[in-house]
Amino acid sequence: MTMADFRSLDDEDQYITWLTRSVQVSDWDTTEHYYVLYQLDSFYIEMKFFKWNDEEPVMRTFSKDRRLRPYLYKININGIFSNTW
Numbered sequence: 001m002t003m004a005d006f007r008s009l010d011d012e013d014q015y016i017t018w019l020t021r022s023v024q025v026s027d028w029d030t031t032e033h034y035y036v037l038y039q040l041d042s043f044y045i046e047m048k049f050f051k052w053n054d055e056e057p058v059m060r061t062f063s064k065d066r067r068l069r070p071y072l073y074k075i076n077i078n079g080i081f082s083n084t085w
Contacts, residue, residue, distance in 0.1 A: 026071035
């Protein structure tokens with residue numbers, strides 16, 4: 001599925017696709033929000049959840065690497081190359 005295909009879905013189908021086909025990659029939080037990053041095929045889905053009220057989560061899709069910056073510090077690459085040399 002491409003990002004354009006995903007964006008062409010109605011809201012309900014986007015949520016179903018996000019829940020059933022994406023893989024959680026990372027997360028981070030601020031005082032007011034909790035962000036979770038998912039990957040679906042060749043693009044990312046970021047969900048922004050509100051900590052202090054009942055607002056609906058906000059979904060954002062992107063494929064640009066620069067938007068990954070808030071998540072990069074949490075990715076642990078130790079052990080990726082273990083026992084491969």
